Amino acid sequence: MNSRNVVLFVGGLxxxxxxxxxxxSKPEIVLSFLQLRDYGLLLLMxxxxxxxxxxxNIVPRFVEKPVLGGEFKxxxxxxxxxxxxxxxxxxxxxxxxxxxxxxxxASLGTGNLPVLFGIAxxxxxxxxxxxxxx
Amino acid sequence: MTNCEFIFKIRFLxxxxxxxxxxxLGIYPYLVGGxxxxxxxxxxxxLTGLHATQSSFFSTTISYFSRIPYFQRKTYLESRDWRLFFxxxxxxxxxxxxxxxxxDGFWTTSVQWWRLLVGGFLVGFGTRLSSGCTSGHGISxxxxxxxxxxxxxxxxxxxxxxxxxxxxxMGVAP
Numbered sequence: 608m609n610s611r612n613v614v615l616f617v618g619g620l621x622x623x624x625x626x627x628x629x630x631x632s633k634p635e636i637v638l639s640f641l642q643l644r645d646y647g648l649l650l651l652m653x654x655x656x657x658x659x660x661x662x663x664n665i666v667p668r669f670v671e672k673p674v675l676g677g678e679f680k681x682x683x684x685x686x687x688x689x690x691x692x693x694x695x696x697x698x699x700x701x702x703x704x705x706x707x708x709x710x711x712x713a714s715l716g717t718g719n720l721p722v723l724f725g726i727a728x729x730x731x732x733x734x735x736x737x738x739x740x741x
Numbered sequence: 742m743t744n745c746e747f748i749f750k751i752r753f754l755x756x757x758x759x760x761x762x763x764x765x766l767g768i769y770p771y772l773v774g775g776x777x778x779x780x781x782x783x784x785x786x787x788l789t790g791l792h793a794t795q796s797s798f799f800s801t802t803i804s805y806f807s808r809i810p811y812f813q814r815k816t817y818l819e820s821r822d823w824r825l826f827f828x829x830x831x832x833x834x835x836x837x838x839x840x841x842x843x844x845d846g847f848w849t850t851s852v853q854w855w856r857l858l859v860g861g862f863l864v865g866f867g868t869r870l871s872s873g874c875t876s877g878h879g880i881s882x883x884x885x886x887x888x889x890x891x892x893x894x895x896x897x898x899x900x901x902x903x904x905x906x907x908x909x910x911m912g913v914a915p
Contacts, residue, residue, distance in 0.1 A: 612826040614788045619830015620837065621781030622793060627838035629774020630766070634852045635915050641905030646763045651775035652879055658779020659884035662786045670787070677790035681885035684872045690889055693871025694878075694896035696863050701897060702904025704860025705852055707875040708795035708868060711861070712828055716835030718847030724854050725861030732865025733799035734807070740870065741811035 611675055625655070626713040634705030634714070634722075641702050700732075781834075782880060791823065794877035795831075796868035798824045851915055871897075 629651045630636040640648035667679040684690070701707055706714070706725045714722040760768070785793040801821035804812040839847055850857075868874040871893050873882055878897075882890025 623834025625777030654775025697867030698900025700863025728861030
């Protein structure tokens with residue numbers, strides 16, 4: 608097991624703990640945001656984004672490259688029609704079920720076994736996308 | 742009625758603060774949870790330069806099993822191991838929360854299985870088509886000041902809100 612994978616595993620532990628701590632492992636809480644009854648999801652997203660912003664935009668001013676090698680490169684994607692069509696389809700699924708990829712994995716960790724329906728379906732969805740539209 | 746008047750009425754006529762109406766569970770679980778998530782992403786980025794995001798995990802994991810060229814692309818083969826480690830970490834991290842400080846312990850949703858199934862399919866398909874999800878576009882993309890991600894985030898939030906409200910109007914609960 609190389610050191611990069613260990614870092615990702617530990618980062619995942621922290622990420623999953625934070626998701627569960629912030630209630631995102633419960634589809635009910637995600638739905639309470641989407642039904643506009645509790646705006647907390649925006650706070651969570653904002654706090655996560657602000658912390659990540661520091662790592663992506665400030666840290667590289669003082670540290671030349673990542674500790675384990677590689678390079679600092681912000682996450683950019685080219686904008687095209689699929690960006691929006693995909694986001695619309697994702698939005699429908701999100702609004703229907705209160706699940707997104709990260710929250711579903713965290714939900715499984717908190718013992719929510721029915722979410723396996725969702726995770727299995729996400730694999731199928733990703734497969735169908737790559738197989739027929741990739 | 743202006744916004745100020747509205748908040749005034751809620752606060753003084755109904756005895757509830759605007760904050761408790763917008764955030765009935767309080768603001769700290771969300772702020773602290775978001776901060777912890779951000780620390781996880783930042784930790785990975787500073788050490789490796791990688792963006793710890795979620796939805797690619799499905800495609801890269803499929804690459805272990807499918808020979809279809811789409812899944813055998815170089816970026817997937819290079820990232821599939823660490824994405825798997827990250828995903829397992831997310832599951833176990835949430836489990837650690839459940840068995841330590843969570844007031845609920847292990848817990849099961851009351852959202853119907855057919856919603857998880859159909860919704861999950863659309864989430865898997867849509868996030869891959871859009872090249873990002875709530876973490877890829879929503880956290881790492883926005884933190885990278887990507888306009889592509891901004892358009893994606895606004896779109897999936899607006900569509901998610903509309904969908905959830907339509908489902909509610911149709912009498913589907915929760």
